[in-house]
Amino acid sequence: MMTKKRIALIAHDGKKAEMVAFVKDHRHILAEMEITATGTTGGYVEQTGLNVNKKLSGPKGGDAQIAAMAAEGLLDGILFFRDPLGKHPHEPDVQMLMRICDVHNVPIATNPATASLILEALAS
Numbered sequence: 321m322m323t324k325k326r327i328a329l330i331a332h333d334g335k336k337a338e339m340v341a342f343v344k345d346h347r348h349i350l351a352e353m354e355i356t357a358t359g360t361t362g363g364y365v366e367q368t369g370l371n372v373n374k375k376l377s378g379p380k381g382g383d384a385q386i387a388a389m390a391a392e393g394l395l396d397g398i399l400f401f402r403d404p405l406g407k408h409p410h411e412p413d414v415q416m417l418m419r420i421c422d423v424h425n426v427p428i429a430t431n432p433a434t435a436s437l438i439l440e441a442l443a444s
């Protein structure tokens with residue numbers, strides 16, 4: 321049996337509706353994966369009926385927890401819908417997550433177009 325792919329989902333507030341729409345569109349793929357998410361995003365994803373391992377909310381350290389998972393080799397990909405028009409108190413954590421992904425060569429999508437490509441590649 322193939323082991324489940326491990327994916328993390330994160331969306332800034334301005335992108336949460338887009339994340340929920342994306343999750344619904346890709347439900348058939350995500351249902352076969354192990355999903356981790358930042359707290360608030362995870363709550364929305366759960367409402368679509370998927371199981372989610374929820375971390376802290378982003379501003380409380382959720383991005384940092386997901387970065388730690390990436391550093392430890394516990395994630396196959398991260399879908400992080402960032403809001404390029406918003407200001408975020410935890411911007412250093414966001415930058416840290418991006419950097420850790422580059423250090424450890426973990427695929428990270430920051431918009432739905434790239435997220436689709438990563439999900440489809442992981443599923444194939």
Ligand SMILES: O=C(CO)COP(=O)(O)O
Pocket residue numbers: 330331332333357358359360361362376377378379382383408410414
């Ligand atoms: O702030 C976030 C990403 O930086 C997302 O966190 P929440 O999903 O808890 O809102």
